[in-house]
Amino acid sequence: MSSACSRAFGGLLRRSPVSIxxxxxxxxxxxxxxxxxxxxxxxxxxAPKPEKAWGNQWNYYNKYRSKQFDTLNYLKQIAPAWIxxxxxxxxxxxxxxxPRQKLPQVLDLLRHHTNFQYEQCMDIYSIDWxxxxxxxEVQYVLLSVRYASRIILRLTVPQDVMVPSATCMYDSANxxxxxxxxxxxxxxxxxxxxxxxxxxxxxxxxPLRKDFPLSGxxxxxxxxxxxxxxxxxxxxxxxxxxxxxxxxxxxxxAQKA
Amino acid sequence: MHRFxxxxxxxxxxxxxxxxAQSMSRSSVRCYAKVKTETGxxxxxxxxxxxxxxxxxxxxxxxAIKAVPADAAYRKAVEGLTKHRLQVTRTARELADIxxxxxxxxxxxxxxxxxxxxxxxxxxxxxxxxVVDADHKEVxxxxxxxxxxxxxxxxxxxxxxxPAAAK
Numbered sequence: 001m002s003s004a005c006s007r008a009f010g011g012l013l014r015r016s017p018v019s020i021x022x023x024x025x026x027x028x029x030x031x032x033x034x035x036x037x038x039x040x041x042x043x044x045x046x047a048p049k050p051e052k053a054w055g056n057q058w059n060y061y062n063k064y065r066s067k068q069f070d071t072l073n074y075l076k077q078i079a080p081a082w083i084x085x086x087x088x089x090x091x092x093x094x095x096x097x098x099p100r101q102k103l104p105q106v107l108d109l110l111r112h113h114t115n116f117q118y119e120q121c122m123d124i125y126s127i128d129w130x131x132x133x134x135x136x137e138v139q140y141v142l143l144s145v146r147y148a149s150r151i152i153l154r155l156t157v158p159q160d161v162m163v164p165s166a167t168c169m170y171d172s173a174n175x176x177x178x179x180x181x182x183x184x185x186x187x188x189x190x191x192x193x194x195x196x197x198x199x200x201x202x203x204x205x206x207p208l209r210k211d212f213p214l215s216g217x218x219x220x221x222x223x224x225x226x227x228x229x230x231x232x233x234x235x236x237x238x239x240x241x242x243x244x245x246x247x248x249x250x251x252x253x254a255q256k257a
Numbered sequence: 258m259h260r261f262x263x264x265x266x267x268x269x270x271x272x273x274x275x276x277x278a279q280s281m282s283r284s285s286v287r288c289y290a291k292v293k294t295e296t297g298x299x300x301x302x303x304x305x306x307x308x309x310x311x312x313x314x315x316x317x318x319x320x321a322i323k324a325v326p327a328d329a330a331y332r333k334a335v336e337g338l339t340k341h342r343l344q345v346t347r348t349a350r351e352l353a354d355i356x357x358x359x360x361x362x363x364x365x366x367x368x369x370x371x372x373x374x375x376x377x378x379x380x381x382x383x384x385x386x387x388v389v390d391a392d393h394k395e396v397x398x399x400x401x402x403x404x405x406x407x408x409x410x411x412x413x414x415x416x417x418x419x420p421a422a423a424k
Binding site: 081087091 | 386393
């Protein structure tokens with residue numbers, strides 16, 4: 001039964017970052033995932049030995065990080081013009097910075113090339129760096145189920161500049177980009193339906209920007225005379241409470257004195 | 258889970274292993290030719306002539322990749338990959354051998370991948386990511402530690418606070 005389960009769904013159920021093919025024929029028929037390119041071409045990029053925190057879990061991270069390292073080398077050789085910066089964490093997380101205008105092309109390669117197959121767009125979010133010239137940074141988290149690998153694409157965009165939309169490649173990018181637009185005000189070109197998704201109807205402003213206050217600008221309440229909800233400038237009024245921080249023993253001593 | 262129709266046929270090789278056969282406990286006694294009736298993936302139909310179509314798509318890919326310059330890593334990668342898969346597809350005795358050779362990926366999935374790769378080639382010829390300027394320096398992978406990585410973007414270092422006039 002376990003063999004039937006493991007062969008189900010194209011063998012995906014036994015896919016894990018440390019999976020080793022168990023069929024004997026694969027040892028002689030299937031080459032490595034990156035067969036013809038010189039992997040680890042540049043010797044100065046050998047990964048430093050990770051510190052042994054977390055004990056045996058480092059075995060898992062070592063294998064995953066080495067797989068991600070091979071993927072990065074492969075990507076750098078295939079598409080050197082598209083990569084501005086690469087970060088590889090010791091847990092195997094990969095952050096690749098790409099030029100903003102090349103986003104649809106990078107997604108095309110990562111989705112459709114057989115050695116990548118990043119078919120899932122898991123998340124799109126943005127970060128606000130107000131002190132930088134290119135204020136926003138948008139990150140795309142892509143997942144390859146076939147190779148059990150995650151990759152995060154980064155691109156920077158100044159304010160009031162449009163970003164190419166990822167909806168051409170991933171359907172899940174539809175709502176994810178709507179959320180980025182609603183929270184940060186980044187506009188995606190060629191998006192089929194770019195409108196607010198989390199904020200109230202008629203809400204103004206972009207809440208997750210750093211210059212948007214924590215309390216917001218307006219508050220809503222139900223007005224009994226007008227019999228509807230009204231919006232007013234924020235007050236955050238509270239009932240008066242007298243905070244008496246003295247302990248009972250201090251009060252006794254003060255009375256005695 | 259592949260669904261199989263079993264039909265007894267006189268095969269000389271005993272214990273012919275077919276994938277996902279729940280009835281494998283009887284395989285040592287008799288051998289059956291198994292015909293796949295479904296792939297287990299929604300929307301992916303069984304392709305009976307998968308081998309021929311795979312060979313066709315792989316040869317088209319090897320033709321189309323010639324539009325990419327020979328020194329581009331993309332061409333070497335696609336050629337290596339496709340030639341290996343073509344060789345496996347041609348020399349395998351059964352479709353089950355192809356699926357085994359590629360770690361359980363079904364031939365239908367291999368066909369989809371091959372078609373996507375073929376469709377990607379003309380777009381990559383248009384994008385040309387292998388074309389770099391003469392002064393392009395190879396990007397070094399920055400290794401970061403998860404615990405003491407700090408912000409993922411290097412900001413300008415804050416100016417040192419002036420030493421307070423004390424004493």
